[in-house]
Every structure is written in structure tokens, then in C-alpha cells.
Amino acid sequence: xxxxxxxxxxxxxxxxxxxGAGLSAESxxxxxxxxxxxxxxxxxxxxLATPEGFVKxxxxxxxxxxxxxxxxxxxxxxxxxxxxxxxEELLPEVTVITQNVDGLHQRxxxxxxxxxxxxxxxxxxxxxxxxxxxxxKTEEIPPKCSVCGGYLRPDVVWYNxxxxxxxxxxxxxxxxxxxxxxxxxxxxxxxxxxxxxxxALASNAKVIQINPRVTPLDAHASINLRGxxxxxxxxxxxxxxxxxx
Ligand code: OAD
Numbered sequence: 001x002x003x004x005x006x007x008x009x010x011x012x013x014x015x016x017x018x019x020g021a022g023l024s025a026e027s028x029x030x031x032x033x034x035x036x037x038x039x040x041x042x043x044x045x046x047x048l049a050t051p052e053g054f055v056k057x058x059x060x061x062x063x064x065x066x067x068x069x070x071x072x073x074x075x076x077x078x079x080x081x082x083x084x085x086x087x088e089e090l091l092p093e094v095t096v097i098t099q100n101v102d103g104l105h106q107r108x109x110x111x112x113x114x115x116x117x118x119x120x121x122x123x124x125x126x127x128x129x130x131x132x133x134x135x136x137k138t139e140e141i142p143p144k145c146s147v148c149g150g151y152l153r154p155d156v157v158w159y160n161x162x163x164x165x166x167x168x169x170x171x172x173x174x175x176x177x178x179x180x181x182x183x184x185x186x187x188x189x190x191x192x193x194x195x196x197x198x199x200a201l202a203s204n205a206k207v208i209q210i211n212p213r214v215t216p217l218d219a220h221a222s223i224n225l226r227g228x229x230x231x232x233x234x235x236x237x238x239x240x241x242x243x244x245x
Pocket of ligand 1: 022
């Protein structure tokens, strides 16, 4: 790493860590777009992760999310999740903005987290939108909301749905004011990744990318660290901030 960039990072006060599915790949949670191992290689996105798909076949969509939630429940945070939580304890201001719905940042100990795509552990009413903590257990799949009788659904953002406004406002504020934007495990191909990366660049943040593959951001990042997050992050964080840690 060039010394000026190293020195800049070491002094930085406000850091955003932006994460995508690749961060949890080493925890055994499949990504979306990696050939062979991705979620959409086996299933159709339109059928399983859109409001239209849910209306068409609510049982299929509910059961698929139950399957994914069980897989996530049996997964554990990997070294990259843990190092990100560690950064928050030791550096002045670290904000995690994640596209992941798996809650592994929380389980690793991060606290300052903005979830752009919701969390698969929560459930909400499909009709009215409010989060539901409990419901009557019947044979029905999906279960019904005890208030309005509509279907319940996972509290995640599907395609063709908007990111919750409070999450978006908080995320864009943090990115606009950060000095360093570290993007890890995101293909950067879809909104909001494209938007937040562009915002970081426009705000003159140093952009660091960690990904085993080339992405559209490669040409714009201050540095591209090629490899798996769980292997790169612990070494890299120690290299930069080791003196303070
Ligand atoms: P993608 O599946 O599009 O991209 C995963 C990225 O992680 C790829 O660029 C991989 O090269 C990289 N990757 C794989 N293994 C890695 C590892 N061990 N360490 C670091 N990087 C690794 O996932 P996202 O960019 O998160 O949205 O996708 C964005 C959104 O599209 C998701 O949140 C989801 C999806 O549709 C919704 O569900 C609304």
C-alpha cells in the first residue's frame, strides 16, 4: 500500500464499512451472483424475492425464506465480521452499512449498523407493513396477521421495493461525511451499492475495495484488495491500525 494512503487511513476519524453478500460467503451463506454457488443460480429471483412472486405463490416464498433463515441460524460470523466489530471498539467512528439480511454483524458484536435490506429474523404484515413479533401458530403457510388477517412475510427488502427511508437517510448521511469508505463483498452492480459508492467518490472519501473478483468499482477505488474478506481483513486492519490497537 502506498505510504500516503496508509498514513491517511491511520489518521482517519470517520469510516464507513459497506458490506454485501460476499462478506458472509465464508460463513456459508450463499451470495446472489457468483456462478454455481449463488442463491439465484438455483432459484428464480422473480419467483422468490419480489412482491409479485409472493402474491403469485406465497407458500413457496415463505418456505424458501424459512429455509434461508435456518441456514443463517446455523452460520457463524467469520473473521471479517469479527474484525469489523473490533474496528468499532477501537477507532473513533465506524458505521457499518449492510445489504445483508443475515444479522451476522450483530452477532459478531458490531453495534453501529444500518441495515438497508431489512433482517430475515423479523416478520411483518404484507398488507400493512408493521413488524409482527408473534402470531397464531396454525397449519396455514404463510401464517396470517392477527390484526388484519393478511399474510405475514419476512421483513426484508425484495426487488421492486424501496429501501426503508430512515435507513437510506442515515446511510447517505454517513457516506457523505466519511473519510474512508471500505466496500467488502459486494458486486456493486445494483442500487443501492452503485449509489453509495458514487456518493463516497463524490465526497472525496478514500475508497477501499475488498473482493476476490473485478467489479465496476475497480477503476475508481483508491486501492483494490483482491481476495477473501475473512483472510484479508484481519491482516489488513492490523497492518493499518495495529499501532493503535
Ligand atoms: P452479489 O452476490 O451480487 O455479490 C457478491 C460479491 O461478493 C461478488 O462480487 C463476489 O466476488 C464477492 N465475494 C464472494 N466471496 C467473497 C469473499 N469471501 N470475500 C469478499 N468478497 C467475496 O451480492 P451483493 O453485492 O450483496 O438484494 O448483492 C446486492 C444485493 O443484490 C443483495 O443485497 C440482494 C441482491 O439481490 C436484495 O435481496 C434486495
